[in-house]
Amino acid sequence: MELSVVLLLAVLTGLLLLLARGHPKAHGHLPPGPRPLAFLGNILQMDRRGLLKSFLRLREKYGDVFTVYLGPRPVVMLCGIEAIREALVDQAEAFSGRGRVSTVERIFQGHGVIFANGERWKLLRRFSLATMKNFGMGKRSIEERIQEECQCVVEELRKTQGESPENGYAGEEDLTAPSLLQVFELFYNFLKYFPGTHKQIYKNVQEIIAFIEDAVEKHRETLDPSTPRDFIDAYLIRMDKEKSDPNSEFHHRNLICTVLSLFFAGTETTSSTLRYGFQLMLKYPHVTERVHKEIDQVIGPHRLPSLDDRAKMPYTDAVIYEIQRFSDLFPIGAPHMVTKDTHFRGYFMPKVRPAGLPHFARVGILGSLNLCT
Known part of the structure; x- marks a missing residue:
């Protein structure tokens, strides 16, 4: 004793x-x-x-x-x-x-355009940027697709019949907030063996990966190399070109992880900014009124907005910039x-x-x- x-x-x-x-x-x-x-x-x-x-x-x-x-x-x-x-x-x-980002390390394991390093990162980044530019990123040609998505958002808002689509303030929970995920990041090697939020995140992401896997399979079945329809088609074509190279970075695992990375990067930033915008418009009705008035004067009720309208709507343009400044989606970078x-x-x-x-x-x-x- x-x-x-x-x-x-x-x-x-x-x-x-x-x-x-x-x-x-x-x-x-x-x-x-x-x-x-x-x-x-x-x-x-x-x-x-x-x-x-x-x-x-x-x-x-x-x-x-x-x-x-x-x-x-x-x-x-x-x-x-x-x-x-x-x-x-x-x-x-x-x-x-x-x-390293411990929360997603088990999922990506160094694959995909965001979490890769070295030559793999350079190749995937160069390919991703070139492909997205070919499909209109940063060009006028993408305007019609944005307008289509805007119509879908408007239709979803109409279904709410004036009710708030979400409870709580946009952005209340993020990685800068105190949470179990922070502790997990700090002590990953120890806590990865225990149950917690990271297990649920892994499960949720696996569902998204299954969705992407299904989309890739459908793209492969209907692929026409002469007329690629989107990013997945372009990647599959590149995969086929380099299939004889055992060291090629254009393989299935990098495809899934790259599409997953782009999915998160494109959807989360856009949706979070919109949520902030909606909440701030509710909080500052006098600002909403001026924006609404400018929209009525320049665009009217019978057509969709276009990039040409931006120069004619300085107040709305300033409000959008202020929403982006205020929301500050990623104050702590990757x-x-x-x-x-x-x-x-x-x-x-x-x-x-x-x-x-x-x-x-x-x-x-x-x-x-x-x-x-």
């Missing part, structure tokens, strides 16, 4: 010493930041209302470039447009690596990693080694003013 008590005291003493010492020093000369605790990192110093508030507070103390330990992992935060431009534009190659040992603003960031040091993330320009106040 006495031996057990001694062992317990020894373990507790060792743990306290580790906590007092903090996290072992990372390789390289990383930017300054709050002193971390062993295993926990800086989590006890984070704001309970979300990581974003904590990062903004640390920015005031340490400047636009600082280091925080999210659990045992060091993360270099880049804040503000100048620091982000220096990293992602001036040193684009060095900062082009994609960091995590990146340096692809080689990198010097940045007098600091040294080593390439990620098997131990996982270090990631770097970015914080964009943040809006804090309310709409039209």
